[in-house]
Amino acid sequence: MAISTAVPTGLLFPEGVLHSDWFAILATFVAINTLMYGALAIAKIVPKLHPGDWIRTKNQRAETRSIYPDAPTVNDATDFINTRGGRGRRAD
Numbered sequence: 001m002a003i004s005t006a007v008p009t010g011l012l013f014p015e016g017v018l019h020s021d022w023f024a025i026l027a028t029f030v031a032i033n034t035l036m037y038g039a040l041a042i043a044k045i046v047p048k049l050h051p052g053d054w055i056r057t058k059n060q061r062a063e064t065r066s067i068y069p070d071a072p073t074v075n076d077a078t079d080f081i082n083t084r085g086g087r088g089r090r091a092d
Contacts, residue, residue, distance in 0.1 A: 017023055 013023075
């Protein structure tokens with residue numbers, strides 16, 4: 001049994017309203033608004049990317065000035081956490 005025989009068309013609105021221009025504009029606006037809301041919700045879930053951390057800038061030293069001369073110049077694991085406000089403070 002098909003649903004169209006059980007439910008009359010235009011149950012909430014008359015059929016003339018459903019085929020009018022203003023209703024088509026309203027339906028288009030609602031569709032675009034729904035897509036934008038979904039895209040913003042997905043974008044909020046995705047973690048932030050920081051492309052500036054992938055390349056060395058002038059602010060980072062090429063050689064260590066530590067009292068331990070064999071220490072690595074950049075520790076990627078801790079420098080990334082310290083620059084993004086994670087555990088600990090950045091020692092400059």
